[in-house]
Amino acid sequence: MPRAAQPTKQPTGEPIGSVWTRPQRPRREQPALSRDQIVAEAIALLDSDGIEALSMRKLGTRLNAGATSLYTHVSNKDELIELVVDQIYGEIEVPEPASREEWRAAAVECGNNVRAAILRHPWIASLLGEMGMAYLGPNMMRLSEDMLGLFEAGGFGLERSDVALKTLWAYVIGTSATEAAWLTTLARSGQSDQEWMERVTAAALHAMEPYPRVRRLYAAQTGRQVDEARRSNFDLGLDCILDGLEAQRDA
Numbered sequence: 001m002p003r004a005a006q007p008t009k010q011p012t013g014e015p016i017g018s019v020w021t022r023p024q025r026p027r028r029e030q031p032a033l034s035r036d037q038i039v040a041e042a043i044a045l046l047d048s049d050g051i052e053a054l055s056m057r058k059l060g061t062r063l064n065a066g067a068t069s070l071y072t073h074v075s076n077k078d079e080l081i082e083l084v085v086d087q088i089y090g091e092i093e094v095p096e097p098a099s100r101e102e103w104r105a106a107a108v109e110c111g112n113n114v115r116a117a118i119l120r121h122p123w124i125a126s127l128l129g130e131m132g133m134a135y136l137g138p139n140m141m142r143l144s145e146d147m148l149g150l151f152e153a154g155g156f157g158l159e160r161s162d163v164a165l166k167t168l169w170a171y172v173i174g175t176s177a178t179e180a181a182w183l184t185t186l187a188r189s190g191q192s193d194q195e196w197m198e199r200v201t202a203a204a205l206h207a208m209e210p211y212p213r214v215r216r217l218y219a220a221q222t223g224r225q226v227d228e229a230r231r232s233n234f235d236l237g238l239d240c241i242l243d244g245l246e247a248q249r250d251a
Helices: 035-049 056-062 075-088 100-120 124-128 139-152 159-190 194-205 213-223 226-246
Strands: none
Touching: 035 056, 035 075, 056 075, 075 139, 100 124, 100 139, 100 159, 100 226, 124 159, 139 159, 159 194, 159 226, 194 213, 194 226
């Protein structure tokens, strides 16, 4: 007898590994923990101990729950980090310009809000370049929508608004992530900016002996408060970015 025809299997691609793309697991009963509780405690752990300290086991201990109970809400640590990063994006406010002329002030405020969020949570600096699916998070979606609206209100077309958004985002995140990484290094050393600079002055002067421009720059900056210098440099760079973007506004 001929064999019965076997059903044809439909090709399926590999699922994208992201908390934003997988179906939510059905729950038969009300879980003891909520996703919001898990994310909030993860952020508290990251703020206090840094990214190296984050593990599902340690997080479960802080929540008085076994690590396995966390997997009701997240499949793995990578998904937890996606949720945590999106929660930080939720802290960033984007002002709405009241008129076309106010777009620049709104962009400055937005840039400063992004910087402040990164410096509040300096551990995020090491994660931002790795979050391939982060743009699917609800807070990131809201942030993108609001920033597009900011630039559209300032006279940019939609596509140029997208370019302006990405340019501003790249500058602020790049600068702030570098600053956050430095602050993390300082925190681990137990020293302030000024203490660190005083300790490395002799070595720095020796290293720059063959380089006259570097020596002149160092001399010009000696005596400035380091945190004030970082802030001033950020503001100047942001002004330069916005000067360039302003020239690209649609007529």
